[in-house]
Amino acid sequence: DIQMTQSPASLSASLGETVTIECLASEDIYSNLAWYQQKPGKSPQLLIYDASSLQDGVPSRFSGSESGTQYSLEINSLQSEDAATYFCQQHHDYPPTFGGGTKLELK
């Protein structure tokens, strides 16, 4: 199975700041990477797929990028509603596998 190593496990940031969350794939996943947001008590929501394609309705302050097998989610101009857990998922091969998650707290 493809391992997805996500970092950091948690981070704290202030309103208006920019944060970056990373996922490292154990092998080439050919840009087949999705990012999800899960707020407490809510269902996960798809943010980005194919490494950098923004899901309909997702604010443009969310963006995804890649460098080799390292994938990044950047959130610009943090807003209070961005406090959540974020996780990555490779959608290249079976079984689809997930990163361990990053809990983002707003100061």
Place this chain on the structure above:
Amino acid sequence: EVQLQQSGPELRRPGSSVKLSCKASGYSITDYLMHWVKHRPEHGLEWIGWIDPEDGETKYAQKFQSKATLTADTSSNTAYMQLSSLTSEDTATYFCARAAGTLVMDAWGQGASVTVSS
């Protein structure tokens, strides 16, 4: 609006089974694959498998092949997952999620908690 409404929390004895439901609204389940995902805080998210409600085709992760059974009822627009021979390792929250394409999940249920305890 696409919604997936899952059944409520379940408490089961070890060795028993449980059947979870996932009722879709806002679309026809025959138009998309339906995934099931397991979540335990200390283990993260694990993909269980998917079902194609149109023809009943299923695909499972190897570790869940003898644990989970995925079915669907197109008349009620509902997908189901049965978990058998429950152990404490099955204590988790289970999500259903609609597939966008094949392995991307673009809509999720709210999750169903299963607790296995004697």
